[in-house]
Amino acid sequence: MHLSLLCRTELGMKTREIIDVAMKAGEILILSGAEVYRVEDTLARIFKSYDVEAECFVLLSGIFITAKGEDDEVISVVKRIKGHINDLQKIEKVNSFSRSLMVKAVSYEEAMEILNAIESTPRYRFSTRLAASGVAAFVYSLLFKSSVKEAVAALLISLMVFTVKENISRVGFFQFFEYFVSGMISGAMSIFAVKLFPEMNLYKIIIGSIMILVPGVAMTNGIKDALYGDTVSSIYRLAEAVFIAVAVASGVGIMLSIGIRWV
C-alpha cells in the first residue's frame, strides 16, 4: 500500500484523472457486452492499483463512481451508456490492461492512450463477417437436420439479411426496427425460395436464416447476471432478448401471412 501511494504521487495523478481512466475502461467493457460483475471487478482493480478509495455502481445503461479525492473531498461522476454489442477482443484487452496496472501503474496520458487504442480496435472486414454469417446459417441449418439444398438457401438469405441489418445499424435506427426488417426479409425470401423449389421446407429455411439474429446468447447472459446477483442488469438483458425475439418473429410472421394469401 505504501509503495503504490508513493507511485501515485510520483506519477502526479489527480483523483479526477484516475476516475476518468476507470470510467473509460468501464465504458468500453459495457459497450462490448461484458458482464456487470466483470466491469465492477475491473473498476475496483484500477482504483486499487492507484490506491484510491472509491465506490462504483454499474448498470448496463450507466456507470456511477464516487471517489475520495486528495484532501478528503468527494468526487462523483455519472456516465450514461447507450447500446452494446458483442466484442470479445476489446473485453480481453481491457482485462489485460487492468491486470498490467496492478503490476505497474502508468501515467494518465499513457493510460488514456492505451484505452483509446483499445476503443478503436478494428472489427473484421465486412466481407469476412458477411462470410461468417453465411457459414453460420449453413452450418446450423445442417445441424437442425435440413437438407443441403435448404442449407444453401438459408446461407444466401442470411447473406442478404446481414447486409441489410449492417446498413440499417450504420444509419442508426433503433434496434427493434433493425431486427423487424431483418425478419421480414428472411420471411419474404424464404417464401420466394420455396416458390422456386417447392420440394424445400419453408420452416427449416427460415430457422436457418434467422440463426444470426436470435437472442440466445443475450438470454443466457441475462441469466448469468442474475446468478451473480446483478438482478437489475439481468432483467435489462432478458427484456432485450424478449424484444429481439418479438421483433424477428413479428417480421417473419407478417411476411408469412401476406405470402400465404398470395400463394
Place this chain on the structure above:
Amino acid sequence: MKEILLAFFGSLSLAITFNVGRNRFVWAGLSGAVGWIAYSWLYEITGQVIVSTFVGAVCVGLYSEIAARCLKCPATVFSISGIFPLVPGIGAYQTVEYIVGNELAQSASKGIETLASAGCIALGIMLMSAVFRVMKNVKKGRKTP
C-alpha cells in the same frame, strides 16, 4: 463426426462475428465442438434436452477455463462462442412464433423449455468458473498461511 465438424465451424464463424482475436478464434471454435460432442452424446443416451444441455455447458465451461489459463485471456472469450450451438435462440423465436399463430399452450411449453435451457447453460458455465475460483483460492491460502 460430421456434426462435430459442423459445430466447430459454427462456433468459429460466430467467433468472427463476436470479433475474437485472430490468434484465438480456432480455439473458440474448438470450444463449440467440445460442447456439442457432450450434448449430442448424452442426448442420444438419455433423450433429455435439458440435462444434455447442462452437461454440454459444463464441458464448455471446463474447456474455457483451461484454455483461458493456457492462453492468458478471460474465459468468456471461449465460453460465449462455445455455447452458441447450445443456446436456445431458435426456441425464443418459436415461442413468439406460436403466440403469433395463436397456439398459446405450445408457446408456453416452448417458452419454459427455452428459459430452462438458458438457465442450465448459465449455471453450467458458472459452476465451472466457481470451481476454478475456489481452487485458486485454496492454492493461494496454502502458499501464504
